Amino acid sequence: MAEYVVYYRVSTERQGRSGLGLEAQRAMVEQFLQPADNVIAEFTEIQSGKRDDRTELWNAINLVKKTRSKLLIPKLDRFSRKVSFISGIIDQGIELTVCEHPNVSIFFLHLLACFAEEERRQISERTRAALRAAKKRGTELGRNAQALAVQRRLEKQDFFETIRAEFEQAVAEAGSLSGAARLLNDRGVKTAKGGKWYPQTVCNYKPLSVAGHARCL
Template identity: 30%
Template structure:
């Protein structure tokens, strides 16, 4: 089956680094080899938010105008909006490299559950804080103590933030650098890298340097994976 590939990164730094786009290409390439797809064209949008409808993006519109099925690395590269996904399903064919055999119903369910979980987390947090405030206004001692503790923690947090602003900046920079190689590491694990050394070798073979421009070591891989919350696959 002939397909066209569509890649998207939401920040220019991801596009300039090439890591985000390269990792997406690897996902699509791996799925194409497994599923017998032939990628006949590639389109990419750099610095484009996932909140914008795919058909309103410069390259997204071209990809879907091609007429052949569109393949994306992950569903969120297409969109994070269930309404966008549902609308596209009615008019176009597309595939997701990380779920190559999923049908439209399964993709729709996945998108709904992902959006629902994000909404639930936000609503649970807001509801818990509102309930605490109501109980405190009614004179609930425990609630008053909880609010006092929360405010105290916020004050300490702000104070700590001011004292450690430089360290926070460094941590934020490290988080950004780690995020840029997340897809690359996930892909190495997906393709069989079962140890830290194997992941390091995989990154080196793909020409991806560390933040300091050097080669990867098992320790460097471990630190980045811990920062990203990634784990190696456990042997079956």
């Protein structure tokens, strides 16, 4: 039997209200837990993963220290994308368990942290590149419009991370946009707005997948 303190995080209030990101994370935790395991408490945060001073995260960490339990998170990027922060928590003696990679060593956790940080850097760079391209085309973006564009892009990426595995599996199995949309709908995977998938919806998310910048044919 193991005792856990569970930590969930979404980046935006919209995701928190819709339950889309949280629902997927809770499903991962439920699938991971064994009948004899005990969940001491759950903490949910609506905050950017860039910040290290998240209130609910530190409440969870302090409870782990107090109860000598384990900190359980669905995915490492829900905890943090910063190598230094993740390493610092591990160095404090916190036993970190990731549902997505349940049996990895501390060494491999550090590698996963490196990948998560690099992914965040690439997301940020793609966002800046898109804004530079828009300006080069003569598009005037005011401060509010620019902030909104960045926020929407990050929200889209954040949502996609919750369905990445199902999305890429459907695309690989179907071999077509319409086939992938049909598989996603049949498997109960919802879009960011909670609706059905269509070929164009699949196309809109393909640049975020392993296929990279593959064109929609």
